[in-house]
Amino acid sequence: MALLEVTGLEVSYGPIKAIRGVDFSVNQGEIVALIGANGAGKTTIMHALCNLIGKQAGKVMFDGQDITAIPAHKLVPMGMAQVPEGRRIFQELTVSENLTLGAYTRKDKAEINATLEEVYQRFPILKERQKQIAGTLSGGEQQMLAMSRALMSHPKLLLLDEPSMGLSPLYVSNIFEMIQEVNKSGTTVLLVEQNAKQALAIANRAYVLEIGVISKTGTGKELLNDDSIRRAYLGG
Amino acid sequence: MSTLIDGLSLGVIYALIALGYTMVYGIAKMLNFAHGDIIMVGAYSVFATLALCGLAFPAILVAVIVCVLLGISVERVAYRPLRGASPLAVLITAIGVSYLLQSIAQLIFGAKPRTVELFSFTPIRIGNSTISGASLLTLGVCIVIMAALTLFVNRTKTGHAMLAVSEDRGAAQLMGINVNRIIMLTFAIGSALAAFASVFYLLYIPSVNPTLGSMPGIKAFTAAVIGGIGSIPGAMIGGVLLGLIETICLRVPALAPFTTSIEFGLLIVILLFKPTGLLGKRRREKV
Ligand SMILES: Nc1ncnc2c1ncn2[C@@H]1O[C@H](COP(=O)(O)OP(=O)(O)OP(=O)(O)O)[C@@H](O)[C@H]1O
Ligand SMILES: [Mg+2]
Numbered sequence: 001m002a003l004l005e006v007t008g009l010e011v012s013y014g015p016i017k018a019i020r021g022v023d024f025s026v027n028q029g030e031i032v033a034l035i036g037a038n039g040a041g042k043t044t045i046m047h048a049l050c051n052l053i054g055k056q057a058g059k060v061m062f063d064g065q066d067i068t069a070i071p072a073h074k075l076v077p078m079g080m081a082q083v084p085e086g087r088r089i090f091q092e093l094t095v096s097e098n099l100t101l102g103a104y105t106r107k108d109k110a111e112i113n114a115t116l117e118e119v120y121q122r123f124p125i126l127k128e129r130q131k132q133i134a135g136t137l138s139g140g141e142q143q144m145l146a147m148s149r150a151l152m153s154h155p156k157l158l159l160l161d162e163p164s165m166g167l168s169p170l171y172v173s174n175i176f177e178m179i180q181e182v183n184k185s186g187t188t189v190l191l192v193e194q195n196a197k198q199a200l201a202i203a204n205r206a207y208v209l210e211i212g213v214i215s216k217t218g219t220g221k222e223l224l225n226d227d228s229i230r231r232a233y234l235g236g
Numbered sequence: 237m238s239t240l241i242d243g244l245s246l247g248v249i250y251a252l253i254a255l256g257y258t259m260v261y262g263i264a265k266m267l268n269f270a271h272g273d274i275i276m277v278g279a280y281s282v283f284a285t286l287a288l289c290g291l292a293f294p295a296i297l298v299a300v301i302v303c304v305l306l307g308i309s310v311e312r313v314a315y316r317p318l319r320g321a322s323p324l325a326v327l328i329t330a331i332g333v334s335y336l337l338q339s340i341a342q343l344i345f346g347a348k349p350r351t352v353e354l355f356s357f358t359p360i361r362i363g364n365s366t367i368s369g370a371s372l373l374t375l376g377v378c379i380v381i382m383a384a385l386t387l388f389v390n391r392t393k394t395g396h397a398m399l400a401v402s403e404d405r406g407a408a409q410l411m412g413i414n415v416n417r418i419i420m421l422t423f424a425i426g427s428a429l430a431a432f433a434s435v436f437y438l439l440y441i442p443s444v445n446p447t448l449g450s451m452p453g454i455k456a457f458t459a460a461v462i463g464g465i466g467s468i469p470g471a472m473i474g475g476v477l478l479g480l481i482e483t484i485c486l487r488v489p490a491l492a493p494f495t496t497s498i499e500f501g502l503l504i505v506i507l508l509f510k511p512t513g514l515l516g517k518r519r520r521e522k523v
Contacts, residue, residue, distance in 0.1 A: 052406050076412030088407040090400050097396055104397065105412035153412065 001064065003028045003157055003188050004049075009058035011041070011048045018044045020212040022058075026157065031179065031189045033199040033220065035233060036209035042192040043085045045209070046161045050075055050082050063156060077105040079156035083163060085192075087146040091135030095126055098134050098145055102152030112152070119148040122181070140171045147178065151187070158182065161192045176202055196233035200224045208233075237365045239487055240480075245371035246440065247479025248378035252433040253456030254463065254471035255385065256426030262402040262466035263422045266323070269330035270310060272453015273337040274427050278303045278434030279444040280341055283352045292354050300431040306337075307427025308420055316416065341446040349445040352438050370439040381432060382472055385425070389468060398422065402466065455482075458503050464516025473514060478502075 002025035011019040018041045026032045036042050047053045049060060050072045060068045062080060070078075081102075090098050099119065103112045120127035123144045129137065134145060143163055150158055160179065164172040176198050183189050193199035200206055203220035208229065216229065223229050253275060260268045278299040285295035314333050318326050357369030389395035400408040401418045409415055437452060438444070455478060463474025478499055485495040506514065 047406075050410060052409060071414075072406075072409035073412045073414045076410070082410050084407060084410060088404050088410075090403050090407070092403055093396060093399060100393070101396055101400055101408075101411045101413075104393070149411075 002026060002061075003063060004190065005061040006045075006049070007059045009045065009048060009060070010056040011044050011053065012056050013044075017056075018212055019048065022209070022212070022214055024207050024214060024217070026188060026190050028188055029183075029186075030204040031183050031191060031202055033191045033193055033196075033203035033206040034209055035193055035196045035199055035206060035223075037233075038194070039211070040209040041212045042209055043161055046082060046084070046159055046192060049159065050080065073105075076153050076155075079154075080159070081150040081153045081155035081157070082159040083146045083150045083161060085161040085165070087142050089134045089137075089142055089145050089149065091133070093134055094130065095132055095134055095137070095145060096130040098149050099126070099130075099152050102149035103154075105153060115152055115154060119151060122178070123148055139166050140168075140174070143167065143171075143175060144178070147175075147182070151182065155187060157188045157190065159190045159192075162194060163191070164193065164195045164198070172198065196229070197224070237362070238367050238371075239483055241367050241375065242371045243480035243483030244476060245368075245374040245378070245436075245479070246483055247476035248375055248382070249433050249436045249440065249475075250452065250456045250459045250479050251382065251472045251475025252378055252429045252436075253452055254460040254475045255382070255468065256430050257457050257460040258463070258465050258468060258471040259398075259422050260426050261460070262468075263398055264311075264315070264419045265405075266315065266326045267330065267457075268315075268423075268426070269327060270333040270337060271426065271430060272449035272451075272456070273334050274303050274307060274430040274449065275434040275437060275452055276341060276444070276446065276449035277306055277337060278431040279352070279438055279448055280345055281431075282354065282435060282438060283345075283350055283444050286352060286354070295354070296431075296435050299434060300428050303427040303431035303434075304424045307423040307430075311420060311423040316419075338446045338449075345444075345446070347446060349443045352442050352444055354435065354438050354442070357439075374436040374439060377432070378436065381429070385429075386468065394418075394421070455499065458499065461513055462503055462506050464510075464513030467513070467515040467517070470513055470515035 004026040006025065007023050009019055009022040010017065022045065034042055048055050051070065052072050055068065059066065063078065067075060090101065099116060103115065106112050125141060126145060126148060134142065137145060147163065163175050163179065167175060172195060179189060179191065180202050191199055191203065200220040200223050206218065206220050206223050207214050208216040208223065216223065256271050257268065260266065281299040281302040282295040285298040310333055314329050315326065318329060359366040360369055360372065389398060397408065397413045397418055400411065400413060401415055405415055456475060459474035459478045460471045462477060463470025481502060482495055482499060485491040485498050491498065
């Protein structure tokens with residue numbers, strides 16, 4: 001059984017149907033990429049999964065439970081964490097305060113500290129900057145912080161919405177490496193990306209979203225070698 | 237010297253009320269126009285408890301409990317259903333709540349002012365100036381309350397959650413923060429502060445009437461805007477500034493008749509130079 005199973009998802013903004021019946025799934029241990037052009041509806045799907053916005057129709061199963069109508073804040077303790085588009089770290093709080101808020105729903109102090117140490121080990125720069133106001137971090141550091149903050153909840157499934165947005169090419173490769181590391185250490189990943197080439201390269205499977213519907217699906221490799229995908233998303 | 241102490245003590249009363257406006261604005265993103273009337277309800281709670289048992293401390297306790305319950309209920313019943321509605325609809329609802337509370341008070345206690353004798357103070361003599369004991373008590377207690385609030389917001393997990401909701405509600409939800417609970421807590425804290433403000437206001441003007449909350453409410457709102465609405469230290473600074481100016485103006489015969497105009501004039505001048513208030517931040521546009 002899939003860790004995340006989405007069926008018949010429809011989302012509207014007023015009269016505009018942004019998502020028009022989308023089915024997809026993410027299996028335990030996978031990296032699944034969701035790629036698509038600007039405005040295809042990727043962020044809308046991510047928000048709808050976490051119930052930050054309402055759904056018109058559809059069903060979402062997570063870890064064997066129907067989470068279609070479970071409010072966003074209750075999904076975190078169930079094991080679903082999201083790094084939203086644009087990172088949205090708490091600019092006015094310090095790095096370490098941001099990280100502790102990531103563990104907001106966890107109770108055990110010792111375990112939280114252990115996770116914090118893991119995060120600091122993976123991202124030593126965050127340890128160096130723990131007292132710094134998060135808004136003053138560089139874009140790349142903010143992305144690390146956003147990802148680490150989500151990991152602080154110890155999620156089974158990590159939803160990443162365009163983690164490479166606005167980063168320099170070198171940094172982008174860094175971020176993709178980190179995603180692979182996180183995945184290797186046992187976290188399942190659903191990755192939304194514009195950066196289709198690199199996303200497909202690390203993804204087990206991928207879905208292509210085109211104005212609210214899924215137009216294609218396959219393994220990362222298959223889609224990388226698909227002619228129409230190459231033309232549309234990989235620059236020839 | 238006594239003007240300074242009296243001014244500061246009026247200032248910290250305004251600051252307590254301004255904190256209610258600013259925290260609700262910062263966290264729930266709404267102007268709680270009925271906040272001033274919570275003070276009025278607090279004052280009547282003191283009045284009623286005193287009439288029943290004659291003891292000051294139970295009266296204060298009752299005022300705090302009544303105000304907190306009222307604040308939470310108003311949020312739950314009147315404001316929560318409007319979350320996501322247009323700011324104008326919320327503002328009109330808040331004005332409605334304000335009139336409702338005033339009418340209820342008038343129904344129960346009548347329109348004519350009643351006198352409240354809470355504590356009696358002997359003035360304290362220092363050198364050749366006398367200082368009002370009430371002012372000194374107000375100043376001391378309010379400083380402690382504000383220090384505690386500052387520590388709570390900046391040092392505790394729940395306080396950080398409040399800051400997080402204030403900055404980005406959606407991202408806060410993604411941390412597992414129950415936004416409704418945080419907003420409820422904010423109303424509870426704001427109302428408790430208003431209850432304390434009502435007690436100190438009664439030391440300052442020992443009389444209650446159904447529209448008692450309007451003037452301190454508007455003054456405190458002005459203080460919150462001067463300090464930068466949404467900013468907790470801003471509300472404190474704005475409140476103290478306004479209290480000082482009001483007290484000084486009232487004691488200079490040439491200025492006294494213009495006190496209120498001077499206070500609102502200050503608001504306009506500050507907003508001209510700093511549209512977001514003294515400590516206000518420009519809101520970052522969402523990308
Ligand atoms: N709050 C909103 N109100 C109205 N329409 C919206 C809203 N948010 C998104 N949309 C519309 O829904 C569609 C999908 O937007 P969405 O943000 O999901 O796209 P996306 O695939 O994430 O794009 P990008 O790659 O640029 O982030 C777009 O046409 C957009 O204009
Ligand atoms: Mg998007």
